[in-house]
Amino acid sequence: MLRAHPELFVLPRRQHCLELLGEGEGEQAQQYFNDMIFAPTRDARRTRYLDDLLGQLQGMIAGNKAQLNLLEERHSTCRSIQDYLRVYFPAFDRGDEVRASKERSKGRLHWTTAAFGELIGGDRFRCLVCHKPLTLRNEPNNRMVSHLHDECPNITPGIRSRLPRRNRPPRLNP
Numbered sequence: 001m002l003r004a005h006p007e008l009f010v011l012p013r014r015q016h017c018l019e020l021l022g023e024g025e026g027e028q029a030q031q032y033f034n035d036m037i038f039a040p041t042r043d044a045r046r047t048r049y050l051d052d053l054l055g056q057l058q059g060m061i062a063g064n065k066a067q068l069n070l071l072e073e074r075h076s077t078c079r080s081i082q083d084y085l086r087v088y089f090p091a092f093d094r095g096d097e098v099r100a101s102k103e104r105s106k107g108r109l110h111w112t113t114a115a116f117g118e119l120i121g122g123d124r125f126r127c128l129v130c131h132k133p134l135t136l137r138n139e140p141n142n143r144m145v146s147h148l149h150d151e152c153p154n155i156t157p158g159i160r161s162r163l164p165r166r167n168r169p170p171r172l173n174p
């Protein structure tokens with residue numbers, strides 16, 4: 001799993017580390033980070049997103065705990081895992097939340113782009129690959145594809161191969 005899906009390997013471990021921090025177990029968190037997160041992922045395929053996630057976690061362990069909001073972190077870890085499953089394992093796509101999100105995005109996102117993004121309201125979308133909100137005013141489908149090709153910090157060759165080429169309209173719902 002580490003080789004094929006490093007993000008899925010890191011997310012639950014990162015959350016465990018934060019829980020330790022939240023309990024005031026700074027030393028244990030550091031040990032867990034070294035042994036269970038840093039060492040095994042040293043040679044894994046890393047994206048910029050994953051580098052940032054690990055760097056930020058390291059900073060929090062090193063004493064910058066003011067940033068730690070456990071409730072928010074739990075929510076965001078769950079959402080990131082859910083996003084990841086949607087993107088990489090679309091056949092698991094059965095949750096009510098996912099169904100509701102697809103319903104919301106209908107009519108705004110075509111079939112190919114809906115696999116990687118969702119509408120969160122108005123002209124606000126969320127990239128399911130890097131989990132970040134995006135404002136896409138015009139032609140959200142083309143803009144989403146451009147984001148993934150050119151800006152997304154968590155893009156992988158596997159996802160790139162599923163994207164329409166630049167300047168080609170994404171596929172409509174078949």
Ligand SMILES: [Zn+2]
Pocket residue numbers: 127128129130131132147148151152153154
């Ligand atoms: Zn992205």
